[in-house]
Amino acid sequence: TQLLEQSPQFLSIQEGENLTVYCNSSSVFSSLQWYRQEPGEGPVLLVTVVTGGEVKKLKRLTFQFGDARKDSSLHITAAQPGDTGLYLCAGARAYTGTASKLTFGTGTRLQVTL
């Protein structure tokens, strides 16, 4: 069962445009992470949001965690070709063990052209 749905699945835009990627669930997560993955490589962590309503900025990328901690969004301002890649959200449940069992979203493939 896929608990995290991302939309859109694919996005092709021109350099300079803005875009938003959504990550939605019916479940509550204690934290949510965003990763970017380039072809032939593993995902690389961009950010972790923990508090409901939290907003974090990473240069032109803005991440928001929903108030109810069931959803998140990633907004990119003035996209550049270097932003091209697969964006994955991943939710963590409240867990007191010593290993995380992240649930990954379905992914959004972004292509930014000149």
Add this chain to the structure above:
Amino acid sequence: NAGVTQTPKFQVLKTGQSMTLQCAQDMNHNSMYWYRQDPGMGLRLIYYSASEGTTDKGEVPNGYNVSRLNKREFSLRLESAAPSQTSVYFCATGGGLRLATNEKLFFGSGTQLSVL
């Protein structure tokens, strides 16, 4: 500083063959993970190891076995490969926080496996 190293990068198997995917890390992390990635399905957890000497099933463990050889190495074995196991496999390590909800994962570059 290699981080997380996976071997091999590519592999083609015939149905019924066996193989082991290797993963080694030099980050001194306690937890290690094996994921598979299929189009439109994100990453799904196969097995994980919270620390040396322990392993646990993830979301899709059937058809796989794992071995945490020591703190550095975590291998994934397919005893009798099936076409449904065609996928890209990723090994990851975790930052080893005691409360793991905010653990950062560091991924290897993946193994592309095709089972004919």
